[in-house]
Amino acid sequence: MKLPLHAIAHGRAGDKGDTSNVSVIAYRPEAWPHLLEQVTADAVQQAFAHLGVTTVRRYELPNLHALNFVIEGALQGGVNASLGLDRHGKTLSFLLLGEVEVDVPQECVPEGSPYLV
Amino acid sequence: MTPTVHIGCGAGFMGDRFDASLPILADMTRREGPNYLMFEVLAERTLAVAQNIRREDPAKGYSPYLDHYIRPALAKAKSQGVTIVSNMGAANPVGGAKRVLEIAAEEGIRGLRVAVLLGDDLTETIPTSEIAAMPTMEGIGLNGRPIVAANAYLGARSVAKAVAASADVVLVGRTTDSALALGPLIHEFGWDADAVDRLAQGTVAGHLLECGGQVTGCYFADPGFKDVAGLAQAGFPIAECHTDGSFTITKPEGTGGLVDRRTVTEQLLYEMHDPSAYLVPDVTLDCTQLTADETGPNRVHISGARGRAAPETLKATISVDGGWLGEGFLTYSGPNALARADLAGQIVRERLASLGTNEPVRIETLGTFATLDGGNPDKRANRTLPTDGEYTVRIATQSVDKGKAQQVCDELMMLYCSGPAGGGGYRGSVTSQIATASVLVPRERIEPNVRVEVFE
Numbered sequence: 001m002k003l004p005l006h007a008i009a010h011g012r013a014g015d016k017g018d019t020s021n022v023s024v025i026a027y028r029p030e031a032w033p034h035l036l037e038q039v040t041a042d043a044v045q046q047a048f049a050h051l052g053v054t055t056v057r058r059y060e061l062p063n064l065h066a067l068n069f070v071i072e073g074a075l076q077g078g079v080n081a082s083l084g085l086d087r088h089g090k091t092l093s094f095l096l097l098g099e100v101e102v103d104v105p106q107e108c109v110p111e112g113s114p115y116l117v
Numbered sequence: 118m119t120p121t122v123h124i125g126c127g128a129g130f131m132g133d134r135f136d137a138s139l140p141i142l143a144d145m146t147r148r149e150g151p152n153y154l155m156f157e158v159l160a161e162r163t164l165a166v167a168q169n170i171r172r173e174d175p176a177k178g179y180s181p182y183l184d185h186y187i188r189p190a191l192a193k194a195k196s197q198g199v200t201i202v203s204n205m206g207a208a209n210p211v212g213g214a215k216r217v218l219e220i221a222a223e224e225g226i227r228g229l230r231v232a233v234l235l236g237d238d239l240t241e242t243i244p245t246s247e248i249a250a251m252p253t254m255e256g257i258g259l260n261g262r263p264i265v266a267a268n269a270y271l272g273a274r275s276v277a278k279a280v281a282a283s284a285d286v287v288l289v290g291r292t293t294d295s296a297l298a299l300g301p302l303i304h305e306f307g308w309d310a311d312a313v314d315r316l317a318q319g320t321v322a323g324h325l326l327e328c329g330g331q332v333t334g335c336y337f338a339d340p341g342f343k344d345v346a347g348l349a350q351a352g353f354p355i356a357e358c359h360t361d362g363s364f365t366i367t368k369p370e371g372t373g374g375l376v377d378r379r380t381v382t383e384q385l386l387y388e389m390h391d392p393s394a395y396l397v398p399d400v401t402l403d404c405t406q407l408t409a410d411e412t413g414p415n416r417v418h419i420s421g422a423r424g425r426a427a428p429e430t431l432k433a434t435i436s437v438d439g440g441w442l443g444e445g446f447l448t449y450s451g452p453n454a455l456a457r458a459d460l461a462g463q464i465v466r467e468r469l470a471s472l473g474t475n476e477p478v479r480i481e482t483l484g485t486f487a488t489l490d491g492g493n494p495d496k497r498a499n500r501t502l503p504t505d506g507e508y509t510v511r512i513a514t515q516s517v518d519k520g521k522a523q524q525v526c527d528e529l530m531m532l533y534c535s536g537p538a539g540g541g542g543y544r545g546s547v548t549s550q551i552a553t554a555s556v557l558v559p560r561e562r563i564e565p566n567v568r569v570e571v572f573e
Binding site: 114 | 161162254255336337339341342343378379382383384385386387388389390391392393404405406407408409421439477478479481483487488489490491492493495496511513514515550552553555
C-alpha cells in the first residue's frame with residue numbers, strides 16, 4: 001500500500017537555533033525495516049527542500065524503532081529571525097509525516113487506523 | 118536497601134498548568150521517598166526577559182509565575198517533606214528565595230529553608246566586552262548590540278551542592294533543565310563523576326521529566342490515530358529512580374493522560390540531535406541502545422543509556438536586544454473567502470511597495486498550509502484548496518524601529534474599511550524581541566564562582 005508516513009509512524013519536532021529535529025517512530029515493529037529502508041535522509045531533504053534546508057542527518061534507535069532527523073536550515077532563521085507563524089517549527093513533524101510517502105504491507109498500519117477504512 | 122528516589126515535575130515551561138503539582142504531591146503521600154518536586158520554567162529567552170525585569174526593579178527578576186506555582190504547593194510539600202527544586206530563580210534566585218519566604222509567612226508555614234544556587238551569570242566575572250567578542254556556535258555576530266543577559270548552563274553537580282544544604286526549596290537560575298532531576302539523584306545516590314552510565318540514566322530521567330506533561334500524553338494526541346483520555350486533567354510525570362540508574366516513568370493515580378512507549382519515545386527525542394552524543398555538563402549521553410519497557414498501565418521502565426566523559430566546556434546563552442516583531446491578522450469567512458483573503462494580501466503588498474517600506478515583510482494566508490509551506494509560492498500553487506471556507510491573512514515584520522513595525526501591521530488593519538468585502542476580527546501586536554546566540558566557555562572560568570546561599 002502507498003501511504004503517507006503518518007499511517008505507520010508518529011513523531012515530534014523540536015528546535016535549536018535554525019535547526020529542527022523531527023523524530024519518526026514506528027507504531028508497529030513490522031514497520032521498522034520499512035522505515036529504515038524508505039525514510040532516508042534524502043527523502044526528508046526532499047520534503048523540506050522548499051524551506052531552504054542545507055543538510056539532513058538521520059540517526060537510528062533500533063530498540064525504540066525510532067529515527068531522529070536533524071534538519072539544518074529548516075526554521076527560516078529560527079526564533080531570532082523567522083517571520084513565520086511557527087518560529088519553533090513545532091508543526092514540522094506533520095510536514096514530514098504528511099509529505100513523505102512509503103510503500104508498505106498492510107500489517108505495518110496499526111489496527112483500527114482510519115487509513116484501513 | 119537503598120531507597121527509591123521519586124521526582125515529580127509540576128511544570129515544563131513558563132506558563133504551564135499551575136495546579137499540575139497537586140496530584141503529584143497527593144500521590145507522593147503513599148511514596149516513602151526521598152521525594153522531590155521539580156518545576157522547569159526557563160526557556161532560552163525567558164532569562165533575558167527576567168534580567169530586563171530585574172533592571173527595572175532589583176527585587177524582581179525571578180520567574181513572574183513563582184507565586185502561581187509555589188503558593189498552592191508549598192504547605193503540602195513542606196509538611197510531606199517533599200523538596201522543591203526549580204529554576205524559578207531565573208535572573209534573581211536570591212530575590213526569588215525572599216519571595217518564597219514571604220509566601221511561607223503569608224501561608225503560616227514555619228521554619229522554611231530556601232537554598233539558592235549562584236554563579237551562572239557570566240557578567241558577574243567576565244567583562245561584557247569579552248563576552249561580546251566570543252565566537253558563537255551559530256557563527257553569527259552579536260552586531261555590537263548591548264548584552265541583555267549572559268548565563269552559563271550549570272550542571273547537576275552544582276545543583277546537588279544546593280540540594281545538600283537540606284533546604285525545603287532549592288532555587289536556581291540557569292542550569293541544564295535535566296540537572297533539576299540529576300542534581301537530586303547525585304545527592305541521594307552519591308554518584309561520582311566516573312559513574313558515567315548512571316549519570317547518563319539520570320540525565321535521561323531529567324530529560325523525560327523536564328517538559329512536564331509532554332511525557333504523559335500531553336502534546337501527543339492525534340485523534341483517531343493516537344488517542345489520549347482525560348487530557349484536561351492529565352497527570353504530570355513522576356520518575357521512580359534507583360541507585361543503579363534505572364528508573365520508571367509513571368504519573369499520579371486517578372489522573373488523565375497516558376504513559377507508554379510511544380509517549381516516552383517522542384519525549385526522549387524531543388530537542389535531541391545526535392542521540393549517541395547528547396552533551397550535558399555532567400556526562401556525554403548515548404541513547405542509541407536505550408530500552409523502554411511497558412511494565413504496567415502507565416508505567417515505562419527505562420534502562421540502557423550509556424555515558425562517556427563530560428565535555429570540557431560549558432554552554433552559555435548570550436541574549437541581546439532583538440528589535441521588534443510586528444504581526445497582524447485579518448479573517449475572511451464563507452463563500453469565496455480564499456479569493457478575498459488573497460486579494461487582501463495583494464493590496465497590502467502594493468501599499469507597502471508604494472510606501473517604500475524597507476523592513477522584511479511576510480504576508481500569507483493561513484488555512485492554506487502556509488506554516489508548512491514556509492511562504493513558498495510554488496508549494497501553494499500546487500495545492501488544491503477550497504475557495505469557500507475560513508482564511509486568515511497574516512502579516513509579519515521585524516524592525517529595530519517600533520514605529521516602523523507598527524506601520525507595516527497597520528496597513529493590514531486599514532483593510533477593515535478599504536479592503537475586500539467582509540474582512541473581520543483584526544488582531545495586531547508589536548512586541549520586543551530578544552535574540553540569542555550560544556558560546557562555549559571553559560569550566561574554570563565558571564565553576565569556581567558557583568556557590569550556594571541559604572535563606573530562612
